[in-house]
Amino acid sequence: xxxxxxxxxxxxxxxxxxxxxxxxxxxxxxxxxxxxxxxxxxxxxxxxxxxxxxxxxxxxxxxxxxxxxxxxxxxxxxxxxxxxxxxxxxxxxxxxxxxxxxxxxxxxxxxxxxxxxxxxxxxxxxxxxxxxxxxxxxxxxxxxxxxxxxxxxxxxxxxxxxxxxxxxxxxxxxxxxxxxxxxxxxxxxxxxxxxxxxxxxxxxxxxxxxxxxxxxxxxxxxxxxxxxxxxxxxxxxxxxxxxxxxxxxxxxxxxxxxxxxxxxxxxxxxxxxxxxxxxxxxxxxxxxxxxxxxxxxxxxxxxxxxxxxxxxxxxxxxxxxxxxxxxxxxxxxxxxxxxxxxxxxxxxxxxxxxxxxxxxxxxxxxxxxxxxxxxxxxxxxxxxxxxxxxxxxxxxxxxxxxxxxxxxxxxxxxxxxxxxxxxxxxxxxxxxxxxxxxx
Amino acid sequence: xxxxxxxxxxxxxxxxxxxxxxxxxxxxxxxxxxxxxxxxxxxxxxxxxxxxxxxxxxxxxxxxxxxxxxxxxxxxxxxxxxxxxxxxxxxxxxxxxxxxxxxxxxxxxxxxxxxxxxxxxxxxxxxxxxxxxxxxxxxxxxxxxxxxxxxxxxxxxxxxxxxxxxxxxxxxxxxxxxxxxxxxxxxxxxxxxxxxxxxxxxxx
Numbered sequence: 333x334x335x336x337x338x339x340x341x342x343x344x345x346x347x348x349x350x351x352x353x354x355x356x357x358x359x360x361x362x363x364x365x366x367x368x369x370x371x372x373x374x375x376x377x378x379x380x381x382x383x384x385x386x387x388x389x390x391x392x393x394x395x396x397x398x399x400x401x402x403x404x405x406x407x408x409x410x411x412x413x414x415x416x417x418x419x420x421x422x423x424x425x426x427x428x429x430x431x432x433x434x435x436x437x438x439x440x441x442x443x444x445x446x447x448x449x450x451x452x453x454x455x456x457x458x459x460x461x462x463x464x465x466x467x468x469x470x471x472x473x474x475x476x477x478x479x480x481x482x483x484x485x486x487x488x489x490x491x492x493x494x495x496x497x498x499x500x501x502x503x504x505x506x507x508x509x510x511x512x513x514x515x516x517x518x519x520x521x522x523x524x525x526x527x528x529x530x531x532x533x534x535x536x537x538x539x540x541x542x543x544x545x546x547x548x549x550x551x552x553x554x555x556x557x558x559x560x561x562x563x564x565x566x567x568x569x570x571x572x573x574x575x576x577x578x579x580x581x582x583x584x585x586x587x588x589x590x591x592x593x594x595x596x597x598x599x600x601x602x603x604x605x606x607x608x609x610x611x612x613x614x615x616x617x618x619x620x621x622x623x624x625x626x627x628x629x630x631x632x633x634x635x636x637x638x639x640x641x642x643x644x645x646x647x648x649x650x651x652x653x654x655x656x657x658x659x660x661x662x663x664x665x666x667x668x669x670x671x672x673x674x675x676x677x678x679x680x681x682x683x684x685x686x687x688x689x690x691x692x693x694x695x696x697x698x699x700x701x702x703x704x705x706x707x708x709x710x711x712x713x714x715x716x717x718x719x720x721x722x723x724x725x726x727x728x729x730x731x732x733x734x735x736x737x738x739x740x741x742x743x744x745x746x747x748x749x750x751x752x753x754x755x756x757x758x759x760x761x762x763x764x765x766x767x768x769x770x771x
Numbered sequence: 772x773x774x775x776x777x778x779x780x781x782x783x784x785x786x787x788x789x790x791x792x793x794x795x796x797x798x799x800x801x802x803x804x805x806x807x808x809x810x811x812x813x814x815x816x817x818x819x820x821x822x823x824x825x826x827x828x829x830x831x832x833x834x835x836x837x838x839x840x841x842x843x844x845x846x847x848x849x850x851x852x853x854x855x856x857x858x859x860x861x862x863x864x865x866x867x868x869x870x871x872x873x874x875x876x877x878x879x880x881x882x883x884x885x886x887x888x889x890x891x892x893x894x895x896x897x898x899x900x901x902x903x904x905x906x907x908x909x910x911x912x913x914x915x916x917x918x919x920x921x922x923x924x925x926x927x928x929x930x931x932x933x934x935x936x937x938x939x940x941x942x943x944x945x946x947x948x949x950x951x952x953x954x955x956x957x958x959x960x961x962x963x964x965x966x967x968x969x970x971x972x973x974x975x
Contacts, residue, residue: 377968411958424894425857452965454957455791462802462839463895465908465941472944479948486951492967494960496950498789501941503798504838506893520797520823522836539792582857582898589899627856657898659856673859677893683836 341568344576345552346592349435355470357477360438366483368555372446373491376558381450385554387562389574394418394509394547395626395655397643404451406534408542415453416518416538417444419460419467419548420502420509423626424677426657428578428590429548433460433467436552437474441497443554445483448495451544455496458548459514462502472499506681510737511545513683524685525737549578549656569595573642579603583622583660586611596642600624600632603641604660617662621753625654627674628742630729631749650729666769668761671750672700678743688723689740695719696747703758706766713751713758720744774818779807782945783822789946791954794823797833801840805939810841838893839908846881846888848926849938850874851905854891857898861913866902867891869916873923886927888938909935 348354348363360366372381386401407413417440421429432440440458448456458475460468475497478484486494500518502508508517512526515538530536537543553575557565566574573595581603582588591609600622604610613619619634630651632639639645646653661670679693696719702708717727724731724741727748731741751758760768775783783803787796800822804815811834813827820827834840852870854863867878870889874882878891895910897903903912911922925931936943952960 377971411961412954421896422894424855425898426894427896427898430896452961454954454961461896462837462941463905463908466910468942469944472942472946476944476947479951484951485948492964494952494957494964496952498950499946500795501799501802502837503801503834503840505836517798518795519792520794520825520833522833580898582901583860588857588901623856659860661860665860670856670859673854674856677855680893 341576341594341597342556343592344556344565345432345436345439345549345578346590348439349431349590354435355437355474357438357474357481360436361481364559365438365555366442366481368558369442369445369483370489372449372558373489373493378450378452381446381558384557384562385450388553388557388565389562389572390550390553390557390565391573391643392547393549393553393577393656395423395628397653400546400550403534403546404447404544406532407451407544408535410542412454412539412541413452414538414541414543415444415448415451415456416511416515416533416543416545417456417458417548417551418509418511418514418545419458419464419471420514421461421464421548421655422506422509423628423655423657424674425582425623425659426580426626426655427582428580428656430464430467431578431590432548432552433464434470437467437471438478439552439555440471440548441474441478442483443551444497445478445488445495446554446558447544447546447551448497449493453495453544455498457498457500457518457538459500459502459508459518462504468499468501475499505683506677507683507737507739510739513737514545515543522683524683525739527736570597570640570642572644577641577656579641580655580657581610581660582657584614584617584662584665585660586614593641596640596645599638599640600658601637603658604637610660613660613662615662617664619660620663620665621661621667621749623657623659623661623746625652626657627659627677628652628738628745629654630745631753633753647730652730664769666704666767667750667754667757668700668704669767669769671746672697672704674746675700675743678739682739686735686740688734689743692719692723692740693743696743700747703761704767706761706764708758708762710759710762712762713755716747717751720748774814775804776807779803780818783819785946785949787822789950794825797823797825797830798837798840801830801834801837802939802941805841806941807939809847809937809939810844816842844881844885845938847886847937848906848935849888849890849908851890851892851895851908853893853895853897853901853903853905855894857894858901858903861901863902866904866914866916866919869919870904873919887923906931906935907938908941 513523900912
């Protein structure tokens with residue numbers, strides 16, 4: 333028997349989810365909360381924490397999957413530096429940060445203070461999506477409690493380290509999850525992504541100062557890494573995909589939900605069909621296609637169900653784990669409608685700075701709508717691919733970019749995958765003058 | 772119409788003090804203005820401009836970027852039905868159609884009594900409870916037709932008043948701990964803590 337199956341995999345970030353009052357300081361302290369911060373501030377140097385995080389090889393949990401330790405090491409030296417925690421979760425079908433913010437806000441706060449200490453940040457900000465009203469309230473309460481407990485403010489735990497942390501509400505804009513747009517938004521402006529170079533946040537970020545932007549789930553891993561060491565984290569998972577990760581499983585499964593599993597050990601099939609996780613497809617139907625990592629990711633078909641949940645394996649197969657959200661679509665799903673809805677989303681959320689994205693998303697959305705509603709022409713398919721090619725030339729993966737940020741090249745993902753995988757279904761819509769699924 | 776009430780003005784000034792650069796308070800102040808008036812009234816935008824040291828046009832220009840900031844009045848309850856991919860898979864479009872029928876308005880419209888504004892929303896990160904919706908950014912899901920009817924009746928009768936405040940009230944939590952260090956102090960403190968860290972390193 334495979335010995336890996338007998339090993340218990342720890343719940344690193346979701347250990348308190350489901351416990352009564354998990355969002356309160358009382359429960360947090362009763363379950364080991366703030367021991368890591370105490371350890372970090374009183375017995376570790378910032379360099380030692382950085383080294384542990386580097387050893388852990390924690391990959392950023394926001395979507396790009398960049399090594400957190402490497403990101404920190406790129407932070408430019410300056411008298412003033414900032415930490416910004418990205419809680420603007422808006423990638424469609426991703427709902428893990430929502431759970432962490434509402435369910436365990438102190439863990440995010442503790443991870444943020446550890447990080448601020450490790451990178452020498454002068455002030456930390458937690459930017460939370462405006463639509464998370466309860467999450468904002470709970471995070472604000474957690475920060476207030478942390479101040480009263482002595483984990484924030486002046487001379488934390490008598491270590492000589494001081495930090496202020498501000499909870500900042502967004503106001504409804506998908507693009508503000510992009511780190512430079514988030515910084516603009518935090519500065520009180522429209523959420524327009526900045527041009528990179530020169531505006532890499534680690535060099536020129538918030539108020540022009542070097543800034544680290546890390547995701548809420550990345551921060552939630554910090555207390556465990558400090559308490560158990562980077563090597564213990566890296567011993568979980570396979571290759572570059574270390575530790576555990578939350579996968580947000582949605583769509584046509586019996587048990588949609590957030591599941592924290594060891595990286596790269598399970599396959600998509602395991603996650604979808606195991607009674608412990610997805611519990612199989614709804615009504616016992618077949619998988620027609622699935623989205624492996626948020627709607628920016630190209631679709632996979634049933635033949636990719638046996639891929640492991642690893643960043644590199646999914647990338648090699650032509651898509652991405654992205655934000656960790658998996659959407660299952662069964663054999664009763666209209667793929668034209670699914671792709672159209674995703675395109676409509678990008679059209680609404682394009683910030684409008686770059687022509688290929690602003691105009692392209694609109695034209696693609698119009699063509700998709702006309703195919704779905706019965707006014708499509710056969711030439712539309714080539715025109716769609718051409719419009720997609722104008723945004724991401726070559727239509728390869730990872731996509732080429734003609735725009736300031738990656739929202740643009742995310743637009744073609746579903747349309748190109750849809751036409752490639754389900755060309756016949758698109759043609760039926762065109763020939764029969766409408767959707768065969770009756771909508 | 773003359774701007775923030777004294778109580779709101781005090782809260783606004785407190786929010787301004789949280790940031791190294793005051794313009795960062797612009798969006799939080801817009802939320803505060805909506806809490807007072809239900810939407811971003813012109814006089815409030817003018818006062819925000821004064822508070823964060825920009826022109827009123829810049830406040831309007833910034834606010835117009837964001838879906839949650841409304842420069843026109845909306846109903847007491849903003850009902851946002853999600854139709855994005857995960858909810859689409861579970862009947863989100865049918866739910867939106869039902870909501871249109873029930874409320875008698877299309878997305879973007881407000882009922883005659885001024886109670887409800889309907890919105891067709893993008894993903895609200897509640898996908899394990901699809902089809903999901905938000906009322907004034909409080910989550911409901913999964914919602915079927917009967918559940919929608921009951922929710923609307925409950926809102927109308929004030930039975931959900933504790934869970935769902937009027938539109939505009941986002942964070943019912945005021946920050947109780949003030950900022951401990953000014954940015955000047957941060958720089959001085961950093962020098963001290965850097966020295967302490969350096970010493971610990973030597974000891975190690």
